[in-house]
Amino acid sequence: MVDLAVPSISAIVATRNRAGLLAQTLDALVGQTWPRERLEIIVADNGSSDNTRELVEGLARRPGAPVVRYIYVAEPGKSNAVNAALSVAHGELLAFTDDDVLPEPTWLAQLASAFVDPAVDFAAGRILPRWESDPPSWLSRALYGPLSVNDNGEQRLAIGAGERDDVMAQGGNMAVRATVIARLGGLRTDLGSLHGTLRNGEDHEFFLRMRYAGCQGIYEPTALVRHWVARDRLTPAYFRRWLYENGRDVARLESSYPLPVSRLLGVPRYLWREAAVNAYRALRFALGGDRPSGFAAALRVLWFGGYIREAWLGKMAGTFGTRV
Numbered sequence: 001m002v003d004l005a006v007p008s009i010s011a012i013v014a015t016r017n018r019a020g021l022l023a024q025t026l027d028a029l030v031g032q033t034w035p036r037e038r039l040e041i042i043v044a045d046n047g048s049s050d051n052t053r054e055l056v057e058g059l060a061r062r063p064g065a066p067v068v069r070y071i072y073v074a075e076p077g078k079s080n081a082v083n084a085a086l087s088v089a090h091g092e093l094l095a096f097t098d099d100d101v102l103p104e105p106t107w108l109a110q111l112a113s114a115f116v117d118p119a120v121d122f123a124a125g126r127i128l129p130r131w132e133s134d135p136p137s138w139l140s141r142a143l144y145g146p147l148s149v150n151d152n153g154e155q156r157l158a159i160g161a162g163e164r165d166d167v168m169a170q171g172g173n174m175a176v177r178a179t180v181i182a183r184l185g186g187l188r189t190d191l192g193s194l195h196g197t198l199r200n201g202e203d204h205e206f207f208l209r210m211r212y213a214g215c216q217g218i219y220e221p222t223a224l225v226r227h228w229v230a231r232d233r234l235t236p237a238y239f240r241r242w243l244y245e246n247g248r249d250v251a252r253l254e255s256s257y258p259l260p261v262s263r264l265l266g267v268p269r270y271l272w273r274e275a276a277v278n279a280y281r282a283l284r285f286a287l288g289g290d291r292p293s294g295f296a297a298a299l300r301v302l303w304f305g306g307y308i309r310e311a312w313l314g315k316m317a318g319t320f321g322t323r324v
Contacts, residue, residue: 010091125223159217247306
């Protein structure tokens with residue numbers, strides 16, 4: 001007998017040509033402790049040319065598996081894929097993860113625990129790294145953001161107006177009430193990730209939209225997933241490009257969702273202060289031989305350069321993305 005007191009959940013995964021990693025993600029979703037009769041898994045295939053469809057359809061036939069839906073979305077962009085999944089989702093809670101993420105068996109149960117409070121509109125979980133190769137010596141935890149590793153510690157935190165500005169919900173590990181999507185809409189399709197680029201920002205924009213709409217959230221650290229970090233991302237060049245583009249991205253997003261702060265030359269004053277501090281730290285750590293700290297500080301200065309460029313020249317050019 002179905003327990004209607006237990007909320008139904010739609011677990012949504014957008015994917016493109018990652019059948020090998022996707023298979024691990026789907027195995028982890030099928031292995032969730034959440035009741036099968038209150039779970040559906042939706043895979044939105046954004047133009048794969050590998051065996052993604054056969055993989056998902058095989059999972060749907062697996063004895064004891066929950067409902068598994070496969071949809072093919074030809075129009076490029078992760079946002080298009082996610083929105084297509086949202087259009088067919090039946091869950092009261094919508095849980096999002098990525099095709100290179102490995103959720104713990106209790107992931108859905110822990111996310112759902114945040115919604116026991118009817119005032120909670122969304123929940124963000126903890127993301128830890130799953131390294132393809134050992135991380136380089138210059139990589140510090142301060143630079144985990146470009147790797148989509150979002151670890152805000154082991155304490156449950158409130159997220160909302162006047163609450164946590166340093167905790168953001170990310171599409172690799174978050175859940176939202178379906179009523180929030182019905183009220184605010186899905187992801188912006190001009191921001192979604194495109195193959196071969198670093199363009200993103202759909203998660204950040206949706207998070208800001210929820211915040212501006214007065215939605216209340218919870219950071220639930222026990223809702224744990226592990227994100228695959230490919231070795232080709234572990235290069236200084238990747239981090240330089242990501243941080244610079246991300247600075248531009250954030251300036252564009254903040255033009256739509258302005259912060260209530262004082263500004264100097266059109267830029268929040270606190271960012272000028274942060275840039276000065278990071279420039280000093282970059283030099284001090286470099287001279288002191290602390291390469292990881294010096295590299296992280298230098299990249300934050302580069303991020304500020306991207307922000308400045310977009311803040312001053314944004315009407316002529318720009319892309320979108322998220323801030324670390």
